[in-house]
Amino acid sequence: MAELKHYPCFIGGERIDAASGALLEVENPATEEVWATVPDCGADEAVRALESARDAQRAWAELPAVERGRWVHRLAHAVEENRDHFVELLVREQGKTVPDAHGEVTDTVTYLTYAAEAARRIEGRIFPSENRGEQLWIQNVPYGVTVGMCAYNFPLALIGRKVGPALVTGNTMVLKPHEATPVTASEFCRIASEIGLPAGVLNVVTGSGIEASAALVSSPLTRLVSLTGSTQAGQAIYRASAENVNGLILELGGKASFIVLEDADLDKAVDAAVASRFANSGQVCICNELVLVHESIAEEFTARVVAKVKEIELADDAMTRGMGPSVTGASIARIDGMLRASVEGGARVEVGGGRPDGDRFARGHWYLPTVVSGVTRTMPLATTEIFGPIMPIVAVKDYAEALEICNDREDALSAYIFTQNASTIFHAINHMEVGTVFVNQPIVGYIQGYHNGHKRSGVGGEDGVYGIDNYLQRRTVYLNYN
Template identity: 65%
Template sequence: MNQPSIQHYPCYINGEWVNAANGATFEVSNPANAEVWATVPDCTEQDVKQALETSRTAQLAWQQYPAIERGRYILKLVEVLKPKRDHFAKLLVLEQGKTLAQAYGEFDDTLNYLTYSAEAARRLEGNIFPSDNANEQLWIHKVPYGVTLGLCAFNYPLALIGRKVGPALVTGNSIILKAHEATPVTASEFCKAVEEAGIPAGVINLVSGAGIDVSAQLVTSPLTRLVSLTGSTQAGQAIYRSSADNVAGLVLELGGKASFIVLADADVEKAAEAAVISRYANCGQVCICNELVLVADEIADEFTAKVIEKASKLIVGDPMKDGIDMGPSVTAQGLERVHRLLEESVAMGAKVALGGGRPEGDQFAQGNWYAPTVLTDVTRDMPVAKEELFAPIMPIIRVKDYFEALDITNDREDGLSSYLYTQDIGKVMHAIGNMEVGTIFVNRQIVGYVQGYHSGHKRSGTGGEDGIYGIENYLQKRAVYLAFDAPSA
């Protein structure tokens, strides 16, 4: 992969490009080769204060715009972004390590998120309920929170921005973006399009920081009225505690460990194909990825053989090249953690049926590489079965029936998503009513539609993103009891 010269990407506050008040920066590395290719500001308390204050001022004016006009600004942003598709796709590969094809898909999803939100401008609804008295009406009027904070994870640096910016802006909020420290460059480039689209200064601000200080200052500020986070459960718990004094609104989309249940009557070929796609997409770094296969004992040998066959054919390599199925993980620390979990599980009896470490070859000597891995003879008490992996490792557990699989799925403190392969409609309906997760994929691979709803149950979050319910989370309700004097005849 050709390594560009090191470039600096500033923050964007109140319509101006700024660096940290003290000049501090931090480095961004290419996950494919660990080489530094960019620097961004390591913002200070002074920078955060400026972002918050200008965001509040801008929001008070922004909420006075008719929703349809706010929507037009978002559509203008989409038009500005469209010709930059190649630029952003290559930037995503360089920054995040996903394949070029997946990067193009992320760019397209970003435009879909923004467009959907813009088109919702005429569908922001309140309610009128009957009053108990004559000459009176009861309205439920919906209003923006104010200053919204968008905390984005590293797995989709651009799409998560679109997922938060669109709903926040169309409902009359302003938003301060804080990208993950591993992938902050895309956010800076996104704000160039914000500037070009003419979105009023301060409506979208961007700060960056290498540690937790910047996020903590943003979350604890009394000016922040809504926090939207996509991240780990641990990060969500910290945000929950930090926002308590302000009693800020929360939209937390957190981690999980999706079980991939394959029952004895399933189409084994289709299930195996879906299991591989749903595990190794984006190098396993998707919160709703297949994290733990639970396969009926009767078909376990056949299913496992097909999974290993398909996973072994995945092409791992330079994600900037065509025909590559999987690139590197984003962070070295993440891979070190999951490899330790793998080794602990192997010591408990799990067997490495495929992969199990860094791929062979000079091109994989540097960077955050891990081969597509399949583990068999896994039991529910092993670390790979208990911990969210967020990596290209597929543990397989044999189960006796649907109810054992359901028990393993529900016997967790989180509940983000799950997969179910069966032809038994009774079991499908039972799962819909009893599986303690926010999303269930029935006889299909990983997917997410902009008109759906992406949310978690239990420790996987509160609130959610996408669709009409996602937009609803950026509005608060105001009850109005309106009494009036009726005219006399």
């Protein structure tokens, strides 16, 4: 076995290992080869990171916002300068193909740049007073110490999405990456340190257990927690934050309905259904999770989708093309169990349906791109977020039934609808109980938009002017100058 490379935490601008000496191994999802280690931190390191962020926050907030924005611009520039390095990390750590890894680096630079440019647009309000010689101000001020907790599907982009807005608004941040993808966060903080970002403004704590995460979330030093993760993780953070009444930005799981009605442009709907299901091996929270297709076109739609999915290749040895693996073995075991249970209930595997054959796929978290027809609304593939490369298809009798199934979900992050009927489109926009509606549109996310969920898919959100705003709290000033 090749010698493992060690990536430390960064606390107060210093390289830090766990006081216990414990290490967390990091594997390559494509091969299951362990190639790196990071500190397996506990509560002591978490508290130390929070204290460092607290000590740095006041001086950081007193910098003019434009100056903070310049620092975030420097971070964006440093990420771009280290593009090839981060691409290599994303391929080895997350299982992305090289083109997808380049896309993630580009997205990260965009997130940071957008946040930096927002420095001149942090606005307050002045309202008329009830009295003479008086003004009423509403100021936007930072929370203070924030915690950014990231999922494994976009290890770098989620950092940019959180760090940029947090820092430009005057907060400091402690990052806690997912235990499967911690190296990218360590390297991001390394380049932040190398460009001279003031010590303590950005810290990272890695670890596999709940001890470090619990300490970060429940500490009275923490004033806001931003999580991208599962609904279960969000609920746990909600409970843990209750005593301190922390601010929360929770972007949680989703089970996006993909509605295709009888008047849809089938070519467009088929292309979008496949692109929106198998992007990043299905590991995107706003992916097409459940196709609800009108029964009159279900057979034709399914046949076209199957033909297109058969064209998807698994990534080659160099990960330069094709669909990559899932990040963890546990996720593959989970989705395969959901598939088997649904098939036992009467669903049919049209293509895929398991691990690929061949010596190259004997190790690694590979799963064939899969289409399953004959799914009913009560089967596991229809009731639980898949977060993997399986597309379940349910035939529905009309739009009303599709909307009912869509709105019956509590994980209400996003939904898709394909129809050429304007009345139906506007009805869906007004009645789909989700945070994002895609109309005749495949999966996409623009920085100027807003990424948020309804119901159990979270509170708050990221991106755009509202995303920046979520890292600020209000202060009301009654100013009497008479």
